[in-house]
Amino acid sequence: MKNIISYSSLPKFNLITPSSLKEALELLDQYKNEAQLLAGGTDLLIELRHRLIQPKVVINLKMIPELQTIRITEQELKIGAVTPIIEVLTIPIIKEEYLALYQSLADLADEILRYRATIGGNIGTSSPAADSAASLYVLDAQINISSLAKGQRTVPINQFFTGVKRNLLSSDEIITSISIPRPKKGSRSSFKKMKRSSEDLALVGVACFHNEKKTCLSYTAMAPTPLLIDITDNIVREKKELDEAKFRDIWDIITPILRPIDDIRASKKYRMHMAEMITRTILKEVLE
Amino acid sequence: MNEYVGQSVPRKDANDKVSGQAMYAVDIDYIPNMLTGKFLASPIAHGKILSIDTAEAEKLPGVVAIVTGKDWPVKIGLYAGDRDILAVEKVVWIGQPVVAVAAESEAIAEEALSLIKIEYEPLEPILDPVKAMDSKQILVHEKMADYNHSPAFHPIPGTNVANHFKLRKGNIEDGFKQADEIFEHSYSMPQISHAYLETIVSIGHYRRDGTIEVWSSAQSPFTVRYLLGITFATPTSNITVYSPLLGGGFGGKAGLNFEPLVVLLSRKANNRPVKLHLTREENFRSAPIRVGMVAKLKTGVTKQGKVTAQQIEYIWDSGACADYAVNVGRAAGYVSIGPYDIEHIKSDSYTVYTNKPYATAFRGFGHLELHWVIERQNEIIAKKLGLDSVTFRKINTLKPGSGITGNQHRLREDAGSIDECLDKVWSELTKKKKKTPPPKPWIFRGVGIAGFMKGPAQPPNSASSSYVKFNEDGSVILSVGTSEMGQGTLTSLAQIAADELGLPIEKVKIRGDRDTDRDAYTWQTVGSRSLFMDGNAVQNACINAKEQIFETASQVLRVIKDDLVIKNELIFPKGEPWNHLSLSEVVMGYMYPTGESIGGPVIGHGKYIAKMTILDSDTGAGNPAIFETFGAQGVELELNALTGEITINQIVSAFDIGKAINPQLCEGQVLGGSVMALSIATSEQLQYSKTGELLNPSFVDYIIARPGDIPKEFSSYFIENPQEDGPHGARGIGELTMIGVPAALGNAIADAINVQIFDLPITSERVWSEIQKQRPELITSLKKQLMEEKP
Numbered sequence A: 001m002k003n004i005i006s007y008s009s010l011p012k013f014n015l016i017t018p019s020s021l022k023e024a025l026e027l028l029d030q031y032k033n034e035a036q037l038l039a040g041g042t043d044l045l046i047e048l049r050h051r052l053i054q055p056k057v058v059i060n061l062k063m064i065p066e067l068q069t070i071r072i073t074e075q076e077l078k079i080g081a082v083t084p085i086i087e088v089l090t091i092p093i094i095k096e097e098y099l100a101l102y103q104s105l106a107d108l109a110d111e112i113l114r115y116r117a118t119i120g121g122n123i124g125t126s127s128p129a130a131d132s133a134a135s136l137y138v139l140d141a142q143i144n145i146s147s148l149a150k151g152q153r154t155v156p157i158n159q160f161f162t163g164v165k166r167n168l169l170s171s172d173e174i175i176t177s178i179s180i181p182r183p184k185k186g187s188r189s190s191f192k193k194m195k196r197s198s199e200d201l202a203l204v205g206v207a208c209f210h211n212e213k214k215t216c217l218s219y220t221a222m223a224p225t226p227l228l229i230d231i232t233d234n235i236v237r238e239k240k241e242l243d244e245a246k247f248r249d250i251w252d253i254i255t256p257i258l259r260p261i262d263d264i265r266a267s268k269k270y271r272m273h274m275a276e277m278i279t280r281t282i283l284k285e286v287l288e
Numbered sequence B: 001m002n003e004y005v006g007q008s009v010p011r012k013d014a015n016d017k018v019s020g021q022a023m024y025a026v027d028i029d030y031i032p033n034m035l036t037g038k039f040l041a042s043p044i045a046h047g048k049i050l051s052i053d054t055a056e057a058e059k060l061p062g063v064v065a066i067v068t069g070k071d072w073p074v075k076i077g078l079y080a081g082d083r084d085i086l087a088v089e090k091v092v093w094i095g096q097p098v099v100a101v102a103a104e105s106e107a108i109a110e111e112a113l114s115l116i117k118i119e120y121e122p123l124e125p126i127l128d129p130v131k132a133m134d135s136k137q138i139l140v141h142e143k144m145a146d147y148n149h150s151p152a153f154h155p156i157p158g159t160n161v162a163n164h165f166k167l168r169k170g171n172i173e174d175g176f177k178q179a180d181e182i183f184e185h186s187y188s189m190p191q192i193s194h195a196y197l198e199t200i201v202s203i204g205h206y207r208r209d210g211t212i213e214v215w216s217s218a219q220s221p222f223t224v225r226y227l228l229g230i231t232f233a234t235p236t237s238n239i240t241v242y243s244p245l246l247g248g249g250f251g252g253k254a255g256l257n258f259e260p261l262v263v264l265l266s267r268k269a270n271n272r273p274v275k276l277h278l279t280r281e282e283n284f285r286s287a288p289i290r291v292g293m294v295a296k297l298k299t300g301v302t303k304q305g306k307v308t309a310q311q312i313e314y315i316w317d318s319g320a321c322a323d324y325a326v327n328v329g330r331a332a333g334y335v336s337i338g339p340y341d342i343e344h345i346k347s348d349s350y351t352v353y354t355n356k357p358y359a360t361a362f363r364g365f366g367h368l369e370l371h372w373v374i375e376r377q378n379e380i381i382a383k384k385l386g387l388d389s390v391t392f393r394k395i396n397t398l399k400p401g402s403g404i405t406g407n408q409h410r411l412r413e414d415a416g417s418i419d420e421c422l423d424k425v426w427s428e429l430t431k432k433k434k435k436t437p438p439p440k441p442w443i444f445r446g447v448g449i450a451g452f453m454k455g456p457a458q459p460p461n462s463a464s465s466s467y468v469k470f471n472e473d474g475s476v477i478l479s480v481g482t483s484e485m486g487q488g489t490l491t492s493l494a495q496i497a498a499d500e501l502g503l504p505i506e507k508v509k510i511r512g513d514r515d516t517d518r519d520a521y522t523w524q525t526v527g528s529r530s531l532f533m534d535g536n537a538v539q540n541a542c543i544n545a546k547e548q549i550f551e552t553a554s555q556v557l558r559v560i561k562d563d564l565v566i567k568n569e570l571i572f573p574k575g576e577p578w579n580h581l582s583l584s585e586v587v588m589g590y591m592y593p594t595g596e597s598i599g600g601p602v603i604g605h606g607k608y609i610a611k612m613t614i615l616d617s618d619t620g621a622g623n624p625a626i627f628e629t630f631g632a633q634g635v636e637l638e639l640n641a642l643t644g645e646i647t648i649n650q651i652v653s654a655f656d657i658g659k660a661i662n663p664q665l666c667e668g669q670v671l672g673g674s675v676m677a678l679s680i681a682t683s684e685q686l687q688y689s690k691t692g693e694l695l696n697p698s699f700v701d702y703i704i705a706r707p708g709d710i711p712k713e714f715s716s717y718f719i720e721n722p723q724e725d726g727p728h729g730a731r732g733i734g735e736l737t738m739i740g741v742p743a744a745l746g747n748a749i750a751d752a753i754n755v756q757i758f759d760l761p762i763t764s765e766r767v768w769s770e771i772q773k774q775r776p777e778l779i780t781s782l783k784k785q786l787m788e789e790k791p
């Protein structure tokens, strides 16, 4: 039987702090699987301490200015991957145009943690409960990725997550930024999460986006990856008030897609119930 | 002469704690040649140890010593010796220390652990305390009959029962015959963690001359010292225990824990000191926790509301060891029925072993648990009889002179009043209750109240002492044995001393750290006993010092000793302040103008010993405590029936504490205690797998209240019916501030939505699923209303 050891030390590794993206990409290209990327470290340090990973080198991304820039153009909002959550929350247009993102990040962990944790790290961990994911899904975010060998590529966020704590990054790639299109006038979004205390991981997270052309929902902690569900047909095409019958129709589409688990945080039954309750309130809120 | 007593004097340790200068056990890193200790814990809940192979680990450079259970196979414990320092023949819970290493660094110690090979023969574990009660096949301790235990306890060898406490009064059958209605319900509460901020740190130094020094985050350094003496068969005078300030304890650091282990490591490591600092995960799995509870309650009551019979069975899930928790079962046994006077009682309180982490003392010591049972049941009865919550309770509450723990012991005339506490809380609660209807149809409002009592659960010979040592300028060093872990008692004790000696509070120094060689003795820092017990000792020490001062001053001033008083640092005959000596002239000895000197340095000493009796083993009759503090707490809440979420708007508390020596510190206790209780009531639980593995050994999934969960409004009321033998009339408050909250919360939920909850914690999921079970139609109709609601 393997010995259970609760480590308090960190494993041995070399910490390297590049000062440009190019340098970071070169290092990553050199070490590949033997390297881990460090942003805020709020996930990484736990994995290191528990020996879930034992990298030879840790590449610290915090001293690379280009990974922390925020740019707003007519087309998009572009957030550097290593931007701390607390700074994302202060982006001037975030509340008006990206309310769901604002709400999800304002409810991520606690204030102390939000100074450290980064938005790229939240995506990089690829937890099914990642708070930023649901809102980035409904806001149609694009993940910008770089590597020395292949240069740049961009993938829609709903293709990025591939399983519990798995994503499509290859070992030489870095997330450089996240691009979110500027929503059309009249668009609305919202995010809500169910927790066990006022500062907790999501038992269920739900984001919703709606404008005259499109309505969609996204769920976290309800399947191995976040889920995106387009309900435009039900909402936009058939103009009818959202009443109990109509909600039932929508919920019938959603229910089979959700695959929550039973665990110590909540039962499957309660997760399903809460997903339904949040969906009811969030739809009412966003549609009215 | 009360200049300070009754005032909110700022805490003496505030500056140190806020500025970060305060020293805790973890800060002690200045002992030369210190090694790091680390232990390997059992990965199985129950099993025989077949072999331990440490050969590889011993070869690792930097490993200085490795110890196993066979190195010192002595059973340790406070009331019952049932715990191995390191598992000897078998392991009894996942997390039990089996092998320990002392090494030059943490990393080396950890690597050494990974090289140790242990072979086990797994045995079937027993995890459910109710099953453990009846099991004769699976025994956690087969050799219970050989264990030493204090005569106050009644283990049943050949079973898993570590203690059976009986309370008997009247004739239970007669009691039920007199009843018009009978109520029967079961209640439960899971094991929980103390969740103190500071994880356990212990440093042991087994010195070459055979003396032992220990630095430890221990609540009761004198008990640690005493038990170490027994463990290592050495005179107490050979042992020194230092306990710095504690980052919380809540009972979790009250007994003997890892101190013997670090001493053992040091002994084997060529007498080099060894420091053990538990990670949070280790603290969850390997350090003691709080008992779980399963209770059955059968109550007989007349139509008029008089309870005629109370039949109770408490099963306390103590985990793998019960060296301290046997007394939780005993204390909850003699207070079985709460603050009520009932003619016919039959109560059985069993402390039971299971293959889970071991339990110890926990703030409230079984009383938060038992009042959850009693006060939930009382509310159910009151509603059924159509009586209001307080009226029903007051028909049955203890009054001065009522018998407690059976007939023999009468409540003192100056014991304080539960009725006044209930009245105060109920009137404040109903006054502030929102009159407007809830904002949405699925939001429900409710109020709930619970009454309770608690006294210190300590042995009848539990004692405290104090000394007060004067300095040249008339300032003093006050020494007590009680530890500082957040309560603030030391400031209150300084206030008592300052008033007694006529000194400004700034001239009374009281250290927060404890040193068993330097400090006056106290039994333990537990049970809300310190202000009462150590407070009396402080007062006696000051009186003794004054005796010495007056002896000298009466000669100098040529007056009768008894006429002298001290005020503003001056000694003078009552009514003649002009005829004075200053304290500084006397406390080191008085010198006449000729140079002739009398008296000498003043050191006053004082003591106090509990006045109680041993309880009868068949009926539980006797005097169990030096005081009972009475209290009541009320909760006002809003509940969302669609999600099960609860929002607590306010908590109202009243306690009859005799005298609030420092009102602000009392309020601090109420705030901290209520929030802690709320956290326990709504979210805390240790969760295990079917094999006994703790599934939530970190704060990711062991949920405690966060700042945002603290209710908006708190009000606390201190009722002051003085108890003659308390210092300035005071009784203890620390633990009391938690006891009523869970039951008041459960009662408020019943009031809001007519759904009964019997099990803790009351998570949102539990509330929702109980509504679903008890009122299924409600949720369906509310969902519709939600969709049809116009913005």
Ligand SMILES: Cc1cc2nc3c(=O)[nH]c(=O)nc-3n(C[C@H](O)[C@H](O)[C@H](O)COP(=O)(O)OP(=O)(O)OC[C@H]3O[C@@H](n4cnc5c(N)ncnc54)[C@H](O)[C@@H]3O)c2cc1C
Pocket (backbone or CB within 6 Å): A036, A037, A038, A039, A040, A041, A042, A043, A044, A045, A061, A081, A082, A107, A108, A109, A110, A113, A116, A117, A118, A119, A120, A121, A122, A123, A124, A125, A129, A130, A131, A132, A169, A173, A174, A175, A176, A200, A201, A202
């Ligand atoms: C107490 C606590 C509470 C928490 N509460 C929440 C919560 O409520 N909601 C929630 O969603 N999360 C929560 N988390 C998880 C964590 O804080 C977040 O996921 C956070 O956003 C991670 O960001 P980071 O910068 O700290 O990531 P890091 O720990 O630095 O990195 C996380 C992972 O992403 C990789 N990575 C980081 N940056 C990049 C990059 N630019 N390109 C490629 N890979 C990268 C890293 O290699 C690593 O594998 C909590 C964590 C803690 C410790």
